[in-house]
Amino acid sequence: MSETLLKTLTKLHFTEYEAKAYLALLEESPLTGYAVAKKSGVPRSRIYETLDHLAGRGDILVSPGTTPQYTPIPAKELIKNRRREANDHFKLAEKSLAEFEQSSHDRDNIWNITGRNEIIDKVKNCIATAQTRILLEVMEEEYEEVEEELRQATLRGVNVTIIAYGDISSDFAHVHLHYMGSAIKEEYGGNWIVISADDVEVVAGIVSLGTDSRAAWTRHVGLVMPITEVMIHDLYLMEIMKEHRDELEKTFGKNLVNLRRKFSIHPDFKKHYLK
Incomplete structure (x- = not known):
């Protein structure tokens, strides 16, 4: 598994286990949790917790059933989502910091x-x-x-x-x-x-x-x-x-x-x- 890709995903707020699981699914899907652990190298004791985090964040999809199977969202969609989230964070930070700066200024003036x-x-x-x-x-x-x-x-x-x-x-x-x-x-x-x-x-x-x-x-x-x-x-x-x-x-x-x-x-x- 590419170390460069793993580092890239960690910069997009993936943990090491999440990055490994997502890349394993991107390479082959759908897979059961057991199969994801085996393919990615994520310990079996941590795989379902890791998959739950990815699913909760919308990075992978789960097909319900007796044995759930997992599939990733396409890489382009992942990047699009991260870019939108980043822009939202920047806009909120810009607005909040400006309001705080103005509020701080106002608190000291009449x-x-x-x-x-x-x-x-x-x-x-x-x-x-x-x-x-x-x-x-x-x-x-x-x-x-x-x-x-x-x-x-x-x-x-x-x-x-x-x-x-x-x-x-x-x-x-x-x-x-x-x-x-x-x-x-x-x-x-x-x-x-x-x-x-x-x-x-x-x-x-x-x-x-x-x-x-x-x-x-x-x-x-x-x-x-x-x-x-x-x-x-x-x-x-x-x-x-x-x-x-x-x-x-x-x-x-x-x-x-x-x-x-x-x-x-x-x-x-x-x-x-x-x-």
Whole structure:
């Protein structure tokens, strides 16, 4: 049996025993397992394990029966299959390495997005690539623009949870209405949007300034973690307010206004981020 052929096949991911068995069958087939062992020199104790591996990989065919017989796929077909598998591996490696390289780069950076439409487009992209969970804090105007993307995400099996400001309802997502509704806009002086996708990516920004709107997009864990956890704590507050609103407002004022006054640095207690 040609040593050159054996070495060639081992470079195509054949073991020595597999190469010997395949070449024996290529020379003469069909053969029983016993006959393959005898012709190839593969020990009888290893021949059926070797033939099973070859058959499982599609390099040989088995005719069932009391005494199975084996035949190889043609050499040209074998090479074609190996070439296709190699190309598939190269394509997967190219794609995976590029994604890893980009992901590694993204994890260390915070990117600025300018313009309302550009921010909404980035949010849509986050929704489209999410695989497990989306947390979205949004006002009704912006919700209408991303509703269809969110619906498609749920069809992929993504859990979508929304902290909603204003009149937002959904037949596919978990919606938690903020206790201040759209009235909060007056206090904050504008609209914002925050999304956390799969706990690995966030977009957060102001979207009520037209082309001057600003947002940050990042995979940096130093921002992804606190922003995601703040949204989860907002959900805690929504649940607490739903169950105990009357009691809480007796202590902290309507819509918890006394708390907001307590922790504001401005005399009118309103937010002044937009200047």
